[in-house]
Amino acid sequence: MTGAEKNARPQRLKLNRSRCDYRSAEALRHPRSGATLIGHWRTLVAFSLIVVSAGCTHRSGPASALKATGFGAALVESSGGKQIGATGSVLAQPLVVQVNDEQGNAVTGALVEFSGPAGVSFDPQSGVTDSSGQLSTNVTLGSMAFRYQLAARTSTKAQKPVDLKIEEIALGYQQMVGFQLDNKYCGRCHNPESSAERVSNYDNLEVKPHPFTEGDTLNKMTDADLTAIISHGGPALNKSALMPPYGYTLSKAEIEALIAYIRLISDPPQHASGTVYAQK
């Protein structure tokens, strides 16, 4: 059972947490199924849940025994943001943040805590910065395909919190297929970034392709439009012939996967974010 499911179903899943004592949870829950207590079962369950969850919280111990020995004024991302990974997986690169003081110098020993929406976990969840002012954590994504908004927090000497927002993207199976197809076919023109392995052709094209993160443009196009342009090439929508048709190369499922991927990574996102997905 993943963390996301745990938190998304607090009622049931608090009971299922393996670090709680399974039998005591069962014992507390038991009266519920007895016919004699029909009138009070809700109360009893609520009560038992409180007891059990309190026990769980207690057993997992205090969040950290770490003490800050330094205090910074700013929190910046060093590396590891905007990564793409499969749902529920550990991101390939650790997330590294750095604490700086007012002059922009790295601060050692500052306490940083990471937090994220349901299902995301950090290893470690909090820690103090090293001699270069940095703290590194391994991020495990939740089990929903989604752009996860994470936060890192440190506090100043005056106990004022300093926050940093970081985004990581989790791909489900379908989006992951799309991501791989993008790497193989599309990214060579649509991704302006060059890597050592692959030089981008973006700058060489007379008519610039839309990077897949360009939500402002891509969100206005329907799935049918995107399917048409991928299958039949640019001219299908009166756009540049530099975009060739892939309808005879990619299967229908592959084109759907590609669109699902584009919809997920477009920035701003296609759907208004936050309200439904991200609440704890």
Added chain:
Amino acid sequence: MKNTLSTLWQTLFGHPVSAFGVVSLLLLISLAIAPAKNHFSEWRHYQKKYLSLIRGRGEAITLERRFHDHDGIQQIWLPQLGVVDRCTSCHVGLKEASLADVSVQPFRRHPVIPHTLDQYGCVMCHRGQGPATTVEEAHSSTLAWEQPILPSRYVQSSCGQCHRAPLTGTPQLNLGRNLLTRYGCVHCHIIKLPDGSAIQPTDDPPSLEHVADKTSREWIYAWLKDPQAYAVTATMPNFKLSDPDARDISAFLIANSTPIAGDTAPVTTNEKTPDPAEGASLYGESFCASCHAVQNAAGNVVGGDIGPELTRVGNKVKPEWLRAWLSNPRVYDPGTAMPHYRFTDPQLSLLTVFLGNKTDSDLLANVHLDAATPEQIAHGKRLVTEYGCASCHEINGIKKSDNFAPELTRIGSKPLTQIIFLPGMTHALPDYIAAKIRQPRSFGSALKMPQFSLAPAQVDALTTALLSLTDRAHDLPMALTVPSKPPSNYQPAGKAGKLMDDMACFTCHAINGRGGDLAPDLTWEGSSVQRAWLLAFLKNPGTLRPALIRRMPRFNLSDDDAKELTDYIMTVYQTPAFDRDSMPASGYPPVQVEQGRQLFYSKYACQSCHIVDTKVDKGYIGPSLTQVGSRLNAAWIYHWLKDPQAMRPGAIEPNRNMNDEDARALTAFLMTQKGTGKQEAKR
């Protein structure tokens, strides 16, 4: 007390009427227990919650109708697979596409995958207890049922039960399988696949039979103590040896090494000291970085991972050995992936000095070993046997033992009762496997399994690959499994075959299913290119794709060798799909050529990826076509245009579904692109 009881008895049963009433009431209550339990069951509770969830949504009526068609306990029964899944009793919205935004379980829509629920059910992929009707029993119970729900971070392992070949959508599983062979896990652990074959390692640990020719005892000592201190990308694990143990093993390996003729070459000292910049440029020109990585000043490892990292190679190898190795690596290791470059003597001096200077003064600074005693050597030999060094490396006088480590053929279904967990550990198979990989010795300091240097994502990938080795994977009907491509042991014949081995063509190129994927597949190369071009290319490989950093190196082939190889490729690597001579190389009517030019630039916009005219075109994705008329065969161009993937599976050029006339016109146009000859000379 007795009085109270008898009064109570009197009140309840004293009178026949009241006795009858009380007994009836008791009977009624006991009869009501079963229906009440059913009424308050968890799945009913969730179905009610689901109804209240969908009632608040726009498509409520449709959703509700679909729900009421299937309320009550749901079951997917697949006798052939042994699946009885009632998960859909609570997970009601799995098939509802309109619930894509719902994050609350158990009402989420299932993410889109290539299979349907009715085909495979749930537990095939997610494990857990399918027939259970309570949350606890279905998900968490390990008492009556061995496998609780699989955490979603490992869910790709389930794909691997049936799919033996890599899948596009399961990078984690693919990586894990790759690591199993690349990190040499299968040298010690046998993993048999359902078809009976065993997974073969893809790493090539060096033979230690002649190691004293190559390196010093001090380096072996430092390497054994911490392989990653020498090279951060080293796949050799850390055996956590004590100082005396590392001393004794290094003593044994050196004493046990036998010399081999020709694996060292004198390094002349009276030669003019070569310019380091020249060495660096020869290293670059020879594309050493296609296979070998070097850690730069910023700590980033840059280069390929086919050969070992060379950051500190000067600390490791003796200059005499290095020179002989560069001269012909096959003398020391006949099966090496390194090509025989045929460097000239001055080139050998340049590279030997250049690589010899890649040192780290700290690495061996604190290693001081006295001359080895016979006892130390004997002890070293015992340790080498105990730690199973011969499972990976060839060592004189020590046999590779079969079954050195536990077999992992069905590790993904290992019963929890057979596992000893560490205190505080989650009692689940994935956690156990991951902990074993992460820190094997945490389960006991006397254990032999060494410490591997793996990132968290790699540990998860390995765990995923191991979890896919289930009983189910072995017991599935063969019709349901998707086998991987059978391994090919293709070997080209004759003198050309020897040459191809000598130049290690298969390290980068694949032919008939054998070989690497760094460079194009050459299975049909003879149908593709013109003879004169191939001959010139083998002598002096030019650049076809200017944007690539990994390119074909120059092997300094003799005229005879280049001719031999060209003849072989042109004769043997022919496609049966068409006749190479079915279209002429020249003589196309100018009208058709012009039509081809129009099609190239307008209808098909080939210039977005290809360059024909270096002044105008800028496409850097496909190969340059400025001299394509001198390079490729006309019939190949025509058939390639008609269906690129049929000519080379996996080609990224899209299939344009081109009609005959267009394909012929484009072929005519491309065949006129003979290049200026100047560019040829410039390379």
